[in-house]
Amino acid sequence: MKVLVGIKRVVDFNIRVRAKTDGSGADIASVKMSINPFDENAVEEAVRLKEAGVATEIVVVTTGAANAQDVLRHALALGADRAILVDTAEPLNSLATAKVLREIVKREAPQLILMGKQAIDDDAAEIGQMLAAFLNIGQGTFASSLKVNDGKITVVREIDGGQETVELNLPAVVTADLRLNEPRYLKLPNLMMAKKKPLETIALADLDVAATSKVTTINVAEPAARAPGKKLNNVQELIDVLRTHAKVV
Amino acid sequence: MSILIIAELVIAELVTEEKSIKAATRSAITAAKAIGAEIDVLVIGEDVNAVAQQATNIQGVTRVLVADNSVYAKPLAENFAPLVHSIAKNYSHIIVAATSFGKNLLPRVAALLDVDMVSEVTRIIDASTYVRPLYAGGLNATVQNNEIIKLLTIRPTAFDATQDANQAAPIATIAAVTDDKHLSRFVSEHIRHNERPQLSTARVVISGGRSLGSAEKFQEVLTPLANKLNAAIGATRAAVDAGFAPNDSQVGQTGTVVAPDIYIAIGVSGAAQHIAGIKDSRMIVAINHDPDAPIFQWADYGLVADLFETTAAITAAL
Numbered sequence: 199m200k201v202l203v204g205i206k207r208v209v210d211f212n213i214r215v216r217a218k219t220d221g222s223g224a225d226i227a228s229v230k231m232s233i234n235p236f237d238e239n240a241v242e243e244a245v246r247l248k249e250a251g252v253a254t255e256i257v258v259v260t261t262g263a264a265n266a267q268d269v270l271r272h273a274l275a276l277g278a279d280r281a282i283l284v285d286t287a288e289p290l291n292s293l294a295t296a297k298v299l300r301e302i303v304k305r306e307a308p309q310l311i312l313m314g315k316q317a318i319d320d321d322a323a324e325i326g327q328m329l330a331a332f333l334n335i336g337q338g339t340f341a342s343s344l345k346v347n348d349g350k351i352t353v354v355r356e357i358d359g360g361q362e363t364v365e366l367n368l369p370a371v372v373t374a375d376l377r378l379n380e381p382r383y384l385k386l387p388n389l390m391m392a393k394k395k396p397l398e399t400i401a402l403a404d405l406d407v408a409a410t411s412k413v414t415t416i417n418v419a420e421p422a423a424r425a426p427g428k429k430l431n432n433v434q435e436l437i438d439v440l441r442t443h444a445k446v447v
Numbered sequence: 448m449s450i451l452i453i454a455e456l457v458i459a460e461l462v463t464e465e466k467s468i469k470a471a472t473r474s475a476i477t478a479a480k481a482i483g484a485e486i487d488v489l490v491i492g493e494d495v496n497a498v499a500q501q502a503t504n505i506q507g508v509t510r511v512l513v514a515d516n517s518v519y520a521k522p523l524a525e526n527f528a529p530l531v532h533s534i535a536k537n538y539s540h541i542i543v544a545a546t547s548f549g550k551n552l553l554p555r556v557a558a559l560l561d562v563d564m565v566s567e568v569t570r571i572i573d574a575s576t577y578v579r580p581l582y583a584g585g586l587n588a589t590v591q592n593n594e595i596i597k598l599l600t601i602r603p604t605a606f607d608a609t610q611d612a613n614q615a616a617p618i619a620t621i622a623a624v625t626d627d628k629h630l631s632r633f634v635s636e637h638i639r640h641n642e643r644p645q646l647s648t649a650r651v652v653i654s655g656g657r658s659l660g661s662a663e664k665f666q667e668v669l670t671p672l673a674n675k676l677n678a679a680i681g682a683t684r685a686a687v688d689a690g691f692a693p694n695d696s697q698v699g700q701t702g703t704v705v706a707p708d709i710y711i712a713i714g715v716s717g718a719a720q721h722i723a724g725i726k727d728s729r730m731i732v733a734i735n736h737d738p739d740a741p742i743f744q745w746a747d748y749g750l751v752a753d754l755f756e757t758t759a760a761i762t763a764a765l
């Protein structure tokens with residue numbers, strides 16, 4: 199079974215991002231970038247499926263400029279076999295990204311498509327569902343566990359108030375929750391090996407997908423700061439605060 | 448202009464399995480009112496006539512559409528999306544709350560309509576301009592949506608729930624449209640039903656972190672205080688990952704977003720991903736023994752102290 203994993207290069211989760219002074223976007227010019235954490239879970243799951251003999255080949259794909267190669271190498275070092283960079287200078291919205299992935303799915307014909315449930319930059323959580331709709335296949339979003347069995351996949355989904363289990367026909371799209379697994383540490387020799395693995399670049403234009411979107415960002419700003427708080431001196435003061443504000447009499 | 452709200456149903460009464468409209472759907476109706484147009488509420492499910500009746504009473508609802516069919520017994524996006532798609536062209540906006548239900552469903556509808564959408568809207572500026580958070584709430588983006596049909600998920604904590612009024616909007620039945628390829632099948636669900644207020648709607652939320660040390664301590668320390676304050680119990684991701692609290696109690700960027708009147712953070716460091724889920728709380732109270740813990744930058748009231756002693760003392764005093 200071939201597995202395709204969609205990944206994204208995002209600002210590292212430890213970085214506090216500021217707005218550009220002109221409000222035109224987030225200022226990410228010189229900050230540390232990493233693979234989106236949820237996408238790392240998706241890659242890890244694919245590698246585990248391969249180790250278990252369920253997956254035969256893992257292809258990772260991202261969109262972006264040449265510098266997005268670093269997250270593809272990261273995924274290759276984790277254990278993916280091949281990488282595809284869909285080269286675009288323009289950042290893509292969800293719909294365009296889902297269309298890019300649709301085109302890659304047409305070329306690669308994977309049985310399972312994995313990706314993170316959301317990217318930690320825009321927190322949109324849209325692409326997996328859009329891709330599943332474009333391909334008219336099932337979707338297992340927010341997955342905390344999965345099991346492939348006889349042309350089907352069983353997915354445990356994290357939902358409000360609990361979990362839901364669904365069974366999907368393959369091919370299917372599954373989006374990873376952080377609880378899906380604990381990604382392995384990268385070892386240096388694996389990073390070296392990853393440099394030798396194939397990485398193909400495809401121009402966005404060759405996929406016939408437009409980068410434009412009718413949803414545009416007109417301003418990005420930092421939210422108003424919370425008013426400074428008060429440090430209490432002892433437990434009694436805390437009790438008084440809670441008596442005044444929290445006690446439901 | 449005309450707005451379609453997709454209603455989310457919850458089991459209101461366990462024994463009878465009586466359903467009701469989720470509070471988050473009422474928040475979506477409030478967001479729709481900020482746009483200002485006729486509001487249709489779509490109720491999808493099996494045996495949903497009573498709950499559709501309830502929806503007719505919500506203030507400002509123009510019409511209630513009902514798709515009642517056994518295939519809709521469980522909210523599979525593969526079944527719900529084609530139905531929403533089948534009536535979408537009648538609307539300028541389609542709105543659903545950004546719950547796990549709404550987030551699973553609406554992007555699938557967006558692709559069927561070939562439109563981009565806007566997720567987790569926290570403010571409506573006008574019919575096509577909205578504010579939504581980026582970077583775990585570290586930034587706010589103002590976005591313009593020029594699609595012919597505008598699809599939004601709205602963050603329920605950012606909009607009050609619309610209450611009932613003395614009104615009864617007309618009900619119309621619509622034909623079922625479903626996934627004829629049977630792409631997905633519901634297997635089972637585990638929903639926690641407890642006596643405690645729901646995390647997403649509680650007036651008071653008490654959250655514990657990894658520092659509670661064990662599942663037993665987590666319960667032992669937090670539950671008595673939560674009982675006294677009629678509070679919901681939340682947790683950090685670190686506490687959930689350590690197995691101290693169930694997954695759905697996680698508060699933050701990747702868990703539930705809460706905005707209670709009072710949020711009490713007990714042994715929580717205040718990582719950006721946790722703050723993302725609490726910063727719209729009306730009041731934040733923090734107990735942490737590290738004076739430099741980032742949570743204090745967000746707390747209206749902070750006490751530098753041992754959490755075990757402090758929580759025991761306040762529980763005894765209240």
Ligand SMILES: Cc1cc2nc3c(=O)[nH]c(=O)nc-3n(C[C@H](O)[C@H](O)[C@H](O)COP(=O)(O)OP(=O)(O)OC[C@H]3O[C@@H](n4cnc5c(N)ncnc54)[C@H](O)[C@@H]3O)c2cc1C
Pocket residue numbers: 211235236318655656657658682683684685686697698699700701702713714715716717718719720721724734735736737740752753754755
């Ligand atoms: C992609 C991503 C998404 C994430 N999403 C979320 C999310 O949704 N929600 C979330 O919560 N986290 C999330 N995290 C994790 C987050 O970054 C932090 O790791 C986590 O919130 C820390 O939890 P904690 O405060 O329990 O633990 P720690 O950071 O270990 O803090 C423990 C705190 O307890 C205090 N303490 C210890 N003992 C005592 C004592 N006896 N008395 C008083 N205080 C004491 C310490 O001073 C410390 O401040 C996410 C991380 C990533 C990478």
